[in-house]
Amino acid sequence: MGILKRAINIIRSNINSNNTSDGGIADVDLDSFFQQEQCFRQTYADNAGEVLSSEEKMEQEYYGNLELPQGASFEEIKKQYRFLLKKYHPDKFNNDEKKRQLAEQVVAKLNTAYSYFENKYKT
Secondary structure (H helix, E strand, O other): OHHHHHHHHHHHHHHHOEOOOOOOOOOOOHHHHHHHHHHHHHHHHHHOOOOOOOOHHHHHHHHOOHHHHHHHHHHHHHHHHHHHHHHHHHHHHHHHHHHHHHHHHHHHHHHHHHHHHHHHHOO
16 A cells, blocks of 8 residues: 555645746646556556456546545545546636646546546445
């Protein structure tokens, strides 16, 4: 589990370290979100050491999308979902069409992951 937490911290620090020159407001690098998400999933898969079913792989991907370790509680999932939704909301990127489109993709992934966990924990 230590490697998983380190990967999450690296991803968060890389995203938070990107600044723009317009008064120091953090500019989220959406391209790196997708690269780091892939890296996060690969790191976990390398350390899993077991064959996962398609549902387990899907769940693992959803945890990666939400930047959470596997087995997180629904309260943690909900809190992280809201945090990431605010961070990557497409309305923040109205001035840059490419970033807005990428933000829409990120939000779609977040919504899919959250819907999965909402159904899993609520039923």
